[in-house]
Amino acid sequence: MAGNPVPIPAKGGPHEKILCIDDLRRAASEKLPAGARDFFNSGSTDQTTLFENTTAYSKYRLRPRVLVDVSRADPSTLCLGHRVAFPLGISPAGLQAMAHPAGELATARACARRGVNMGISSFANYSVREIRAAGLKVGPMGSAMQLYTMKDRALEERIIRKAEAEGCSAIFLTADSPVLGVRYNEWRNDFRTPKGLNFPVIEWDSETIQKRTHDDGFMSFNDDAHNWAREIPWLRSVTGMEIWIKGVLTAEDTLKAVEMGCDGVLVSNHGGRQLDGVPATLDALPECVEAAAGRIRVHVDGGIRSGTEVFKALALGAEHVWVGRPAIWGLAYDGEKGVDLMLDTFYNEFKRCMQLTGCNSVKDITKACLGIVRSDGPLARL
Numbered sequence: 001m002a003g004n005p006v007p008i009p010a011k012g013g014p015h016e017k018i019l020c021i022d023d024l025r026r027a028a029s030e031k032l033p034a035g036a037r038d039f040f041n042s043g044s045t046d047q048t049t050l051f052e053n054t055t056a057y058s059k060y061r062l063r064p065r066v067l068v069d070v071s072r073a074d075p076s077t078l079c080l081g082h083r084v085a086f087p088l089g090i091s092p093a094g095l096q097a098m099a100h101p102a103g104e105l106a107t108a109r110a111c112a113r114r115g116v117n118m119g120i121s122s123f124a125n126y127s128v129r130e131i132r133a134a135g136l137k138v139g140p141m142g143s144a145m146q147l148y149t150m151k152d153r154a155l156e157e158r159i160i161r162k163a164e165a166e167g168c169s170a171i172f173l174t175a176d177s178p179v180l181g182v183r184y185n186e187w188r189n190d191f192r193t194p195k196g197l198n199f200p201v202i203e204w205d206s207e208t209i210q211k212r213t214h215d216d217g218f219m220s221f222n223d224d225a226h227n228w229a230r231e232i233p234w235l236r237s238v239t240g241m242e243i244w245i246k247g248v249l250t251a252e253d254t255l256k257a258v259e260m261g262c263d264g265v266l267v268s269n270h271g272g273r274q275l276d277g278v279p280a281t282l283d284a285l286p287e288c289v290e291a292a293a294g295r296i297r298v299h300v301d302g303g304i305r306s307g308t309e310v311f312k313a314l315a316l317g318a319e320h321v322w323v324g325r326p327a328i329w330g331l332a333y334d335g336e337k338g339v340d341l342m343l344d345t346f347y348n349e350f351k352r353c354m355q356l357t358g359c360n361s362v363k364d365i366t367k368a369c370l371g372i373v374r375s376d377g378p379l380a381r382l
């Protein structure tokens with residue numbers, strides 16, 4: 001990421017007030033209509049998991065080494081076969097054109113410019129071809145194609161073929177969504193996809209979607225009869241792309257992914273939008289890392305809102321992290337430039353955290369970088 005502007009917003013400039021991801025959340029939330037804002041920002045049921053995803057980080061303290069020459073600290077690493085600027089990518093999130101008309105195209109351009117990978121949602125508002133082309137105009141970029149376990153296997157195979165043809169290197173199979181989570185906000189607001197937005201990946205146009213609520217559309221499309229024995233061998237038989245399971249929260253399912261020959265697990269609770277009451281992803285991470293025992297890769301997403309939190313996730317054994325809502329907030333705030341700003345903020349905080357803890361490379365970030373764990377957790381911040 002050499003040559004990027006340091007994201008200290010210029011006095012009087014358009015981003016004067018955006019110093020951290022929480023500033024971006026506030027600024028974006030002010031710009032979004034209420035229904036869209038609630039859809040993007042909410043979790044399910046009582047919002048317990050949503051809250052814990054973000055607050056889990058505050059119980060860990062850092063354990064820095066001092067007087068280390070960190071003048072050449074290098075945050076770059078490998079992710080899905082690509083060298084990335086730092087260990088953070090953008091999680092697949094649907095409906096990005098509701099945040100900004102350029103939606104996933106803007107996200108792809110920002111990812112390519114900042115040298116990070118992107119997950120493409122099955123519910124993207126642009127086709128995989130358009131998204132990949134937008135990114136590749138700016139630079140080389142890695143993408144993972146997110147898949148649900150679909151009722152229509154022929155459609156699922158068409159999506160896989162297109163993703164392969166466009167150079168995606170992995171499938172993120174979302175395993176936590178046989179049905180949609182309980183989303184009071186969507187029911188209260190009678191949330192509908194805005195008119196004019198299409199879902200080209202799943203071959204639905206605006207008219208088809210208008211007839212359905214989000215819940216209804218989602219349930220008609222996804223297969224609640226999904227299971228390990230059917231999905232993984234089938235995926236292996238139709239594609240050479242890496243297969244990752246997105247939504248794993250336990251040692252048992254990590255072991256299952258190892259047994260089934262998957263390439264990695266993404267420890268995720270769908271940003272607290274599916275089953276409320278499951279643990280924060282940071283709290284589920286250690287048991288998954290231990291079960292993987294280096295045999296498959298382990299990534300994590302959910303609630304990561306600063307470079308220091310990226311660092312803490314790595315110290316607990318994640319190889320790489322992903323963020324969902326911060327990209328949506330970047331888009332809503334200022335389209336492509338807002339996503340650049342979001343990535344720059346994370347990058348700079350992460351690099352500074354590496355330097356201030358005495359780490360010169362991502363490999364130096366180990367358990368030894370974490371100190372005491374405060375049992376008063378989130379309250380420790382108040």
Ligand SMILES: Cc1cc2nc3c(=O)[nH]c(=O)nc-3n(C[C@H](O)[C@H](O)[C@H](O)COP(=O)(O)O)c2cc1C
Nearest residue numbers: 091092093094121174270271301302303323324325
């Ligand atoms: C608005 C929105 C849409 C999402 N759409 C999808 C999706 O289509 N497929 C999927 O697997 N996950 C989806 N997710 C979950 C994200 O991939 C990711 O797991 C989550 O956002 C990470 O948490 P964070 O937002 O706290 O960073 C979505 C999340 C949000 C907030």
Ligand SMILES: O=C(O)C(=O)c1ccccc1
Nearest residue numbers: 093094095123218270273
């Ligand atoms: O709402 C979600 O969490 C989600 O996965 C999704 C699915 C389809 C369209 C937009 C978001």
